[in-house]
Amino acid sequence: MGAQKYGKIGGLEFAAVRVKCASMTDVSTLFDAAVIGGGPAGLAAAISLAQTGARTALVARRAPYADNRTTALLGASVDLLESLDVWPRCQDKAAALEVMRLVDDTGRLFRAPEVRFSCHEIALDAFGYNIDNRSLMLALEERAAELPGLVRFDDEAENIVVGADDVAIRTASAQFLSARLVVGADGRHSLCREAAGIEVTRRELAQTALTFNLGHARPHRNVSTEFHTPHGPCVFVPLPGDRSSVVWVSAPAEAERLAGLSDEDLSAAIEKQSHSILGRMNVAPGRHLFPLAIERPKSFARDRIALVGEAAHVIPPIGAQGLNLGLRDAADIARLAGDAIAAGQDPGADDVLKRYDRARRPDILSRTFAIDIANRSLLNDFLPLQPVRAVGMHLLGAIGPLRRFAMREGLTPTWRR
Ligand SMILES: Cc1cc2nc3c(=O)[nH]c(=O)nc-3n(C[C@H](O)[C@H](O)[C@H](O)COP(=O)(O)OP(=O)(O)OC[C@H]3O[C@@H](n4cnc5c(N)ncnc54)[C@H](O)[C@@H]3O)c2cc1C
Numbered sequence: 001m002g003a004q005k006y007g008k009i010g011g012l013e014f015a016a017v018r019v020k021c022a023s024m025t026d027v028s029t030l031f032d033a034a035v036i037g038g039g040p041a042g043l044a045a046a047i048s049l050a051q052t053g054a055r056t057a058l059v060a061r062r063a064p065y066a067d068n069r070t071t072a073l074l075g076a077s078v079d080l081l082e083s084l085d086v087w088p089r090c091q092d093k094a095a096a097l098e099v100m101r102l103v104d105d106t107g108r109l110f111r112a113p114e115v116r117f118s119c120h121e122i123a124l125d126a127f128g129y130n131i132d133n134r135s136l137m138l139a140l141e142e143r144a145a146e147l148p149g150l151v152r153f154d155d156e157a158e159n160i161v162v163g164a165d166d167v168a169i170r171t172a173s174a175q176f177l178s179a180r181l182v183v184g185a186d187g188r189h190s191l192c193r194e195a196a197g198i199e200v201t202r203r204e205l206a207q208t209a210l211t212f213n214l215g216h217a218r219p220h221r222n223v224s225t226e227f228h229t230p231h232g233p234c235v236f237v238p239l240p241g242d243r244s245s246v247v248w249v250s251a252p253a254e255a256e257r258l259a260g261l262s263d264e265d266l267s268a269a270i271e272k273q274s275h276s277i278l279g280r281m282n283v284a285p286g287r288h289l290f291p292l293a294i295e296r297p298k299s300f301a302r303d304r305i306a307l308v309g310e311a312a313h314v315i316p317p318i319g320a321q322g323l324n325l326g327l328r329d330a331a332d333i334a335r336l337a338g339d340a341i342a343a344g345q346d347p348g349a350d351d352v353l354k355r356y357d358r359a360r361r362p363d364i365l366s367r368t369f370a371i372d373i374a375n376r377s378l379l380n381d382f383l384p385l386q387p388v389r390a391v392g393m394h395l396l397g398a399i400g401p402l403r404r405f406a407m408r409e410g411l412t413p414t415w416r417r
Pocket residue numbers: 036037038039040041042059060061069070071072073155156157158185186187188191209211247290308309310311317320321322323324325326
């Protein structure tokens with residue numbers, strides 16, 4: 001069996017052994033890459049890695065997706081999901097996004113004019129597609145289960161120890177595996193990030209997002225509308241049919257109050273907030289609350305561990321950027337690790353991780369900064385930013401080339417085109 005020792009964890013000797021995996025095939029547990037966490041970013045990373053030919057482990061509990069969030073997948077994210085053979089499995093559950101309206105609903109002195117972005121102005125059929133996360137996750141899970149090079153551990157990582165040549169992982173049910181590269185897709189309280197000793201700065205925002213879906217009397221015509229209120233955005237994003245998903249950001253106590261309303265009262269409250277642009281509204285069952293925060297790790301990769309998704313960035317839900325960034329993380333680590341393996345090199349080597357950090361840093365930091373500023377400019381505590389915001393929105397509305405640049409940049413950063 002030739003077990004290799006890695007040290008001791010909590011008095012347990014930590015070693016790579018051979019185990020029967022989910023497929024009941026006897027395989028070695030030394031992988032090229034192990035992805036920890038099976039949210040949308042982790043599943044996309046695992047599929048991308050396995051498709052490059054990397055022997056990949058996915059350590060993630062199989063569980064039904066727990067909330068009713070939807071994701072506005074922008075251009076390149078849809079291309080990635082196409083290349084992973086995921087998009088054809090769920091595209092019928094998605095609605096096209098052709099127009100994005102930003103409406104200043106702050107009622108303040110320095111009110112910005114409405115800005116309307118149309119995909120046709122930059123010769124596209126759609127900016128992207130809005131899909132409920134449950135359908136997206138089902139499609140990702142289905143594709144992941146098909147790939148022979150992807151071994152699933154239906155489990156949680158409990159201990160992660162970085163060694164000189166690989167990383168050893170012990171799961172909650174005492175399975176052991178090791179990998180030359182670990183992809184930390186384990187969300188906000190990332191054990192992988194902790195194992196790599198990567199510090200994170202975290203700022204809690206005094207804002208909570210309430211999410212729910214609804215039906216409405218008038219068609220949305222594939223227009224997404226973002227009302228900017230003094231407490232944060234309230235966003236209506238098209239779903240198939242005469243339905244939309246709503247992300248309503250407000251002060252935490254107000255979000256709790258709204259979440260506790262009867263269906264009838266919440267329907268009336270959201271219709272009022274929408275200025276009845278979609279006519280009469282009826283909320284569907286299911287409401288979820290998300291306290292908002294901004295998290296930024298000092299590094300995106302270190303000691304054989306690369307971070308993707310919310311382990312690498314937490315931002316408020318403005319401009320639909322979070323998972324779009326997470327999918328770019330997944331694509332980048334898979335490309336860099338795949339290239340290293342193809343060249344006979346170690347996918348977890350320092351130079352691969354440095355390249356990953358360099359590739360992700362400008363994208364993640366620039367978007368975190370822009371979204372932080374956009375969010376702050378709405379709040380009462382940041383009055384000096386409001387005239388600046390109003391002027392910025394006016395310029396976007398009035399200057400075609402600037403507006404088109406903003407649209408292209410919102411979809412894909414310049415350096416990736
Ligand atoms: C209200 C709201 C609306 C949003 N709208 C959009 C949008 O329109 N467009 C967009 O791009 N983004 C959007 N986002 C952001 C997007 O939802 C997140 O970026 C995305 O869900 C994060 O996915 P993830 O896979 O990184 O993390 P998660 O979904 O949190 O997945 C992490 C997974 O890791 C697992 N895990 C944790 N620890 C371990 C362990 N030790 N071992 C094994 N597994 C572990 C967890 O159980 C979980 O399943 C929105 C966010 C919010 C809050």
